[in-house]
Amino acid sequence: MILTVTPNPSLDRTYEVPALDRGEVVRATGERMDPGGKGVNVSRAVAAAGVRTLAVLPLGGAPGALVARLLHEQGIEVSPVPVSGRTRSNIAVAEPDGTLTKINAPGPELTPAESESLLDAVGAHSAHADWIACCGSLPRGLAPSWYAELVARCHAAGARIALDTSGPALLAALAERPDVVKPNAEELAGAVGRPLATVGDAVEAAEELRARGARAVLASLGADGQLLVDAGGTHFASARVDVVRSNVGAGDSSLAGFLIAGGSGPRALASAVAHGAAAVQLPGSAMPTPADLSPDAVTGTTGIPLDRPLTEPA
Known part of the structure; x- marks a missing residue:
């Protein structure tokens, strides 16, 4: 079972439009409504793969009740923490x-x-979880040290922690040695305080996060692929994507794929890349099912292309 923690969940509405013309009336060609937040998306991707998941999240007001209902409809167990404020939209x-x-x-x-x-x-619920995925920004009222406290408590209970956050919250949590952290290129650059122009720059930044406490770093580099840097070495994988429809939740789908496949090593990295590539080809924040995956499109290597420029430097 994969438990997810989403401190700042949301109700997400996605509209597909021919073009976004500022100041004009724009008619949508498609729309969807989903429960949102990075941890919620991880649970949705895990459930879509047929694996049990439990979402722990604060919920308030009518939007919060709708988030819980939508999650239940997707076969996701929910442990809501009632709060006085309204869940964001x-x-x-x-x-x-x-x-x-x-x-x-x-x-x-x-x-x-x-x-x-x-x-x-x-x-x-931590004793029953194979992994605990702690994801997303912290809401107002929670100090940057909140994730660090959560990681410490969960480790004391014997749980493995995957952390997907950024900024001061990520830096504070590194001291508690999360089992894996999952930054994208921009978040990785922010964590080390310098720009990243090549895959090699990203590798060096990931190694720095490991030196500061992270046991493993799973770094999303957008269209260029993903890196896994852990005690077993450095691995790189990418996948062919024909059409990008929406990148909402693609990183969360990647983390779900990584954890579903065991959360370590090249096999888990390949699963992460396959899930992320499938997600960007779906509308809105739709999560891929096994039928959407194309494992054969994933190319993995230990021969890291260190000099390759990043398509989107961070």
């Missing part, structure tokens, strides 16, 4: 060329009592 606008415009609401401010209740809820 986000909007994404997707254009045919893959350009995505997102408007993310700030979300509620959690009280100290609600923060502690969220930690307690994770602890209550």
Whole structure:
């Protein structure tokens, strides 16, 4: 069972449009509504693969009730922590060329009592989890050290932790030695405080995060592929993608694929890349099922192309 923690979940509405013309009336050609937040997306991808998952998250107001209902409809177990504020609602606008415009609401401010209740809820279920995926930004009211506290408590209970966050929250948690951290190129550059222009730069940055406490680093490099740097060495994999429809949740799908495949080594990296590549070819924040995956499109190597320039330097 994979348990996910989403401190700042959302109700996500995605609209597909022919073009986004500022100041004009734009008619959508497609729309969908999904429960959102990085940990929620991981649970959705895990459930789509037929693996049991439990989502722990603070929920409030009518949007929160709708998030819980949508998760249940997707076969996801939910452990809601009631909060006084309303769960946020986000909007994404997707254009045919893959350009995505997102408007993310700030979300509620959690009280100290609600923060502690969220930690307690994770602890209550941690003994039954093969992995605990802690994902996303922290809502107002939670200090940057909140994830570090969560990692420490879960490790004390014997659980393995995958952490997907950024900024001060990521840096604070490294001291507690999360089992894997999953930054994208921009987050990786922010964590080490310098730009990344090549795959080699990303490898060096990932090694620095390991030196600061992370046991493994799974780094998404967008269209260039993904890196896994751990005690067993450095591995690189990429996949062919014909059409990009939406990259919402693609990184979360990658993390789900990595954990489903055991959470370590080249096999798990290949699963992460296959899940991410499948996700970007689906509309909105739809998560891939096994039928959507193309494992044969994934190419993995230990011969890292260190000099390859990143398509999108960070």
